[in-house]
Amino acid sequence: MIILNLRGIKESVTILAPIFLLFIITHIILLGYGIFSQASVVSTHVNQFSTGLGGDLQVIGLFGILAIFLRAFS
Secondary structure, eight states: OHHHHHHHHHHHHHHHHHHHHHHHHHHHHHHHHHHHHTGGGHHHHHHHHHHHHHHHHHHHHHHHHHHHHHHHTO
């Protein structure tokens, strides 16, 4: 009985594999386009981020920033 069940899983994976691969490929293409199209302004974004992070560290500290991240991703 277990072997029949495993065979069914294998067959369903074969059917879904092309859909999953298409999903992965389209995400790689879209992420690559998004990153490379904004490559000219990366330094500006990095400078703005570091300035903002420095100000936030002075105001609420590292623990406060970590608490915000934990709350955002919980």
